[in-house]
Amino acid sequence: MNCPKCKNQIKSENINVSKDYCLCNTCGSTFKISELINPNNDGKFDIKNNPKGTWYKREGNNIIIGASTKSWIAFFIVPFMVVWSGGSLGGIYGSQIYNGEFDPFISLFGLPFLIGSIIFWSLAVMTIAGKTEIIIDNNGGKIFTGFRNIGITKYFNWNEISDVREEKQFFTFPGSGGGSIKLEGSKRITFARFLNEPKRYYIFKALQTLKYKGNTEGHYV
Ligand SMILES: [Zn+2]
Structure with a gap:
């Protein structure tokens, strides 16, 4: 058992279980054993x-x-994410897929949106389930x-x-x-x-x- 004040070990001879009392001879504090245990x-x-x-x-x-x-915040975060990541990712990557053309510059520009979407969708899923x-x-x-x-x-x-x-x-x-x-x-x-x-x-x-x-x-x- 350790003293809650100075964290030093309390010697067994200073512990009196029947009286629910113990003494720390390092710092001189006294405690109830029941309080120390829980x-x-x-x-x-x-x-x-x-x-x-x-x-x-x-x-x-x-x-x-x-x-x-x-969490109730799901009612806000989910519609927001649909618009935000739908708009940004749809605009950046969806248009490339739709047109069948790969644009490396625009794709690179979209990476932060992609990473942001993954992080925020993970949070959104936590607030749903x-x-x-x-x-x-x-x-x-x-x-x-x-x-x-x-x-x-x-x-x-x-x-x-x-x-x-x-x-x-x-x-x-x-x-x-x-x-x-x-x-x-x-x-x-x-x-x-x-x-x-x-x-x-x-x-x-x-x-x-x-x-x-x-x-x-x-x-x-
Ligand atoms: Zn002490």
Whole structure:
């Protein structure tokens, strides 16, 4: 057990479990053990009471927590993209295909529009039908962000994770969640940027609960 203030290890002789008390002899701070073990336990969070658009399930040894990235912004981004990329790509490449003539200069000029279209269409698909899903198993875990099986997967070692944190984003764009979740271990993983506040909060609290309290059936992951 480490001191939450100075991060130094607390000696076992300074821990009194029956009195729920411990002392850090490096910095002199005292703490309740229950707060150290689960610093964010407000007693009200229930992992099984998940908000709409999120899920929590067990499949064999796997624990799966996820959330859809559907967003109202799709109603704006999709029509915009149809006009924007339809107009630019149709004008630049469609006309060449239609006329059966290849124009290298115009084609080169159109490349930024092509790349922009791919990026923004990927975002658009996320707002229509994407998801963020965390799978924790006996060996480790992974986080998938994408649509069906197309997307980005980040791997982590669940036992190595020392902290689960939520971070607000200073710059936000419509449809983004305005924040992210960070898993800190031998490396730092940031995810859940697409999730709105209620979904991100659920995922965040669920991961903390699993990390600090074990899962609801009483097994520690
Ligand atoms: Zn200390």
